[in-house]
Amino acid sequence: MSRHPETIREVVEHGLCIGCGLCEAIGPGRWKMAMTDEGRLRPAPIASEDPAADAEILSACPGAVTEAVAEGAHSDQIWGSYTHMSEAWAGDTDTRFRAATGGVLSALGVHLLKTEQAKFVLHCAADPEHPVRSRWFMSETPKEVVARAQSRYGPSDTLAGLEIALGRGEPFAIIAKPCDAGAIRARTKDDPRIDQLVVAVLVMVCGGASDLGKSWNLLREFGVSEEEVSVFRYRGFGNPGLTRVETEDGKAFEKTYLDLWADESGWRIQSRCKICPDAIGEAADIAALDIWPGGAPAGEDAGFNGIITRNDRGQALMQSAFGAGDLVLGQRHSPRDYDDFQPHQVSKKRAVAARLRGLSAAGYPVFRHCGLRLDELDAKSDKDEQGAQDRAESGRFAEQMPKAKF
Ligand SMILES: Cc1cc2nc3c(=O)[nH]c(=O)nc-3n(C[C@H](O)[C@H](O)[C@H](O)COP(=O)(O)OP(=O)(O)OC[C@H]3O[C@@H](n4cnc5c(N)ncnc54)[C@H](O)[C@@H]3O)c2cc1C
Numbered sequence: 001m002s003r004h005p006e007t008i009r010e011v012v013e014h015g016l017c018i019g020c021g022l023c024e025a026i027g028p029g030r031w032k033m034a035m036t037d038e039g040r041l042r043p044a045p046i047a048s049e050d051p052a053a054d055a056e057i058l059s060a061c062p063g064a065v066t067e068a069v070a071e072g073a074h075s076d077q078i079w080g081s082y083t084h085m086s087e088a089w090a091g092d093t094d095t096r097f098r099a100a101t102g103g104v105l106s107a108l109g110v111h112l113l114k115t116e117q118a119k120f121v122l123h124c125a126a127d128p129e130h131p132v133r134s135r136w137f138m139s140e141t142p143k144e145v146v147a148r149a150q151s152r153y154g155p156s157d158t159l160a161g162l163e164i165a166l167g168r169g170e171p172f173a174i175i176a177k178p179c180d181a182g183a184i185r186a187r188t189k190d191d192p193r194i195d196q197l198v199v200a201v202l203v204m205v206c207g208g209a210s211d212l213g214k215s216w217n218l219l220r221e222f223g224v225s226e227e228e229v230s231v232f233r234y235r236g237f238g239n240p241g242l243t244r245v246e247t248e249d250g251k252a253f254e255k256t257y258l259d260l261w262a263d264e265s266g267w268r269i270q271s272r273c274k275i276c277p278d279a280i281g282e283a284a285d286i287a288a289l290d291i292w293p294g295g296a297p298a299g300e301d302a303g304f305n306g307i308i309t310r311n312d313r314g315q316a317l318m319q320s321a322f323g324a325g326d327l328v329l330g331q332r333h334s335p336r337d338y339d340d341f342q343p344h345q346v347s348k349k350r351a352v353a354a355r356l357r358g359l360s361a362a363g364y365p366v367f368r369h370c371g372l373r374l375d376e377l378d379a380k381s382d383k384d385e386q387g388a389q390d391r392a393e394s395g396r397f398a399e400q401m402p403k404a405k406f
């Protein structure tokens, strides 16, 4: 019998927090996002904890609840509800080049601004003061959206900006992770401003967010301290492009994408990602992804995304961007193509139910889930179940609540 977390502390201490930032947005007088010693963004209490007040955070927190509603024209057991799946890339060559893959997410954000459907885009990018870290921004011009393209493989707390974005009372789009999209959807039930003001929720398909320890290890390998870094780019400027670190005194270091991800033991993927029930963006309007056959790049190319529209709103946005030339659409895809492009997503979808059982057997709370087909997809792997139980019992899922640093 599974139980569910009842406080923010329980979420964090049981490895269920992904550091989305919603705690700070909804309870700014109680929580502030802080970087832990391990390099994870977590909510630090800045006042005495108040579970009654935090109930509204918990009702949208990805560590406590996760759900998707089928709104697309088709449905697939693995890939969920969708209306359209195809190749896509940005119509603007520079955006396509600078972006993580083919620039679909940036091109859609740019299109919404150009057509005045949105006044700004809430998303994240490198923190100019600490370029190894990421922070949220409200990009108001196409130029800003494109300058803040590319994937940040470390922690990101985009939703820490949600309340400030909503407070502007202007239409806006959000580009974020699938777990963030789930939180926005859940929050919509308690905050009607989201339906009124958020014109699109766009996500990347997500293999997991490393803690910042992965980036610190890379700096160590290059012999560079975090304070010296002026640029930290994980990919982009090509597809996938090189990981590139530049220092204030003009040195530069590079690594290929395949070298960066060669040793899985060094990925430092956060615990919530290992049990992620929706890493494929079922709660978003549109999801964009890499479409490398077999799941890994065979070399550099001009940048080709997959695009999945999840509902009428996502479909209309894709068509509007295509019609304006901001987005190019290529060959159609099927869910089985996506199995080939994303084998790790298929195995994770099938493993999550067993891992949740393992955590429950260890006495850990787990999130509620709905509409994500986890039970139907359950591969009933004893190895996954036992592995999760062992991990929890040995304390490897446990985390410390951070103290706020000012
Ligand atoms: C942590 C992580 C894991 C990923 N795993 C996979 C995977 O398993 N399979 C796959 O196909 N693709 C994965 N990607 C997505 C892939 O790297 C591309 O982001 C995706 O194909 C979209 O490309 P694009 O060119 O359209 O994005 P761009 O046009 O470059 O736009 C990227 C947008 O994403 C936002 N963003 C970047 N990093 C983050 C972050 N950490 N959190 C929130 N928002 C962010 C930026 O603000 C920007 O607006 C992952 C990305 C991330 C960040």
Ligand code: SF4
Pocket: 008, 011, 012, 016, 017, 018, 019, 020, 021, 022, 023, 024, 042, 043, 057, 060, 061, 062, 063, 064
């Ligand atoms: S996942 Fe988000 S809402 Fe939940 S505890 Fe972490 S920061 Fe707060």
Ligand code: SF4
Pocket: 018, 177, 178, 179, 180, 206, 207, 208, 209, 272, 273, 274, 276, 277, 278, 279
């Ligand atoms: S794997 Fe899931 S929990 Fe982890 S960052 Fe991606 S969407 Fe969020």
